[in-house]
Amino acid sequence: MKEGKPRLLLGNEACVEGAIAAGLKFFAGYPITPSTEIAELCASYLPRVGGKFMQMEDEIASMAAICGASLAGRKSMTATSGPGFSLKQENIGFAVEAEIPCVVVDVQRVGPSTGMPTSAAQGDVMQARWGTHGDHEIVALAPSSVLEAYTLTVAAFNIAEELRTPVILLMDEMVGHLREKVVLPSKSELLVKDRAKPDLPPGQYKPYADYGDPAKVAPLAAFGDGYKYHVTGLTHGEDGFPTNNPELGARQIKRINDKITSRKKDLPQAEELFTDDAEVFVFSYGGTARSAKKAVRDARAKGLKAGLIRPVTIWPFIEEPLLKAKAKKPKAVIVPEMNLGQIILPVKRVMGDACPVVGVNKLGGRYIEPDEILDAIKEAIQSGSAS
């Protein structure tokens, strides 16, 4: 690939290139639109960089295989869409509990169930958050451009490696199938992180060490390194062996939650546009944020004080930009989503009674147009002025 030259790339294609730049060495997947290009391109590109691609017998097996490959020391990824994402949840939970770094791409399409294949939606926001059972935190990043499909895939690997956790790249069909001109960052500009390896001799290594500081994560030995350690989905002690001790169990569960919430500041932060003097805020992510950005610019052209908050890290939910907006006593926060209202729930929680939080929701696979968001901005400013 020529560095520094503009290229015309598909979102899914940029995701694969980002993954390889981040050090992807094992991909396991199962065919499903609109994510299929990711598997196809991994099948083509990975053997050229000494990596391996495997088409598994189902989505569950794909998720299992990437966990296994990661424990054997290789950076691993899978990609899917809504129905497959549901099937992967079992072993996403395993990766959370056993603290296995890996990246799961979900190119969202219309659901529930088989829904409308290849039509865009943002209906998996809550599945990304709560799809697997039990108390857990998850990291989910939402790219809104082809360039971000690349940079956030790299970020997803870095976060997975550093925090020893699965990271969801929550794409949507709009971004996955968007073809855009991009200049990808050169290798020298790219920050690639690798998991820490233990430097203690076998016998002293604690694969699930609790340092009393949730931000500090135990290093991860690869199978075959001579540590002969145990990994289980059962709640476990610092040595990795199962425990039914209520205190130890509670402590382990709390620790894997805290390691993510305590690192919110280190995760990709929201993009803000015209938020300094905004009276109405649009809170929008992923493909829909492209329409939101246009709507906010159009509003400004008409002299309407609209601002955009575009969260890049969807989960854990980062409150700061909304808290800053709340302090400005806004007339409204508008939340456009291609679902019946999912990310609007934590937005409402943060805003409380400070101002109306208004959803602009669209189903059926059609994108939300900038004018639909602009109309909501106009209405919020008018009704805000009237009251």
Added chain:
Amino acid sequence: MALPLEKYLRVGKLPHIWCPGCGHGIVTQAIIRAIDESGIDAEKTVVVSGIGCSSRAPGYMNFDTLHTTHGRAIPFATGIKMANPELDVVVITGDGDAAAIGGNHLIHAARRNIGLTVICFNNNIYGMTSGQYSPLTPTGSYASTAPYGMIERPFDLCELVKGAGGSFVARSTAYHTRHLTNVIKDALKYDGFSFVDALSQCPTYFGRRNKLRTPLDMLNWMKDHAVPGASWDKMTPEEKEGKFPIGVLVNKPSKELTKVYDELLAKTAEGGRG
């Protein structure tokens, strides 16, 4: 004085969770004895399991060990083997784990001929959840979810794996401990996907419901019904009724998947079609 096989056990994690009279300890010792005798490198051996009584075995075994989700041990193991083909990857599974929830993974691993050694602790019952019928429960046997007797037909796991293309298939029992050790040793040495159906007894949840009240009754049942593979082939269908063959039932050379993949990598590195 340390016992000869003690180095393969995490002695500090014992006693195990299995009931008195359970056959799983016998099968576990056969595995570590086979590992010892086959001379494979313990530092480069990974033991992977799913969920169930059998799947607790790796926790007591001193290797890199991975206790996964129900039925999924084989795809986890597949990822490990693909990521690092130098590792010897052993999968410990049960009849519910391998034949019900994990059945699809079992046949696909056999089809792919990926270098895993899968050992099924087959006690034809769900023991951990207290005795529900499995796809291996014989027709007419009783289980907590078959109070009037099992009405379905069971799988023959060896035939299933063979049908899926498995090129090393063997069976033995907890009664035939030396024989069991030997077939596991052969399975470990086989370069490709190898499968061992290891019959084990569950006196607590199978025997007591099925007129095999003691572990000894169950072991004697294995002795009386197992037929060496060579004799089996000469028996009439009537003579085979109610019995089963033991021994290495299939053993033919077949190129292992990660080796095929290495050839692909060499080809693509030379600029071949990728």
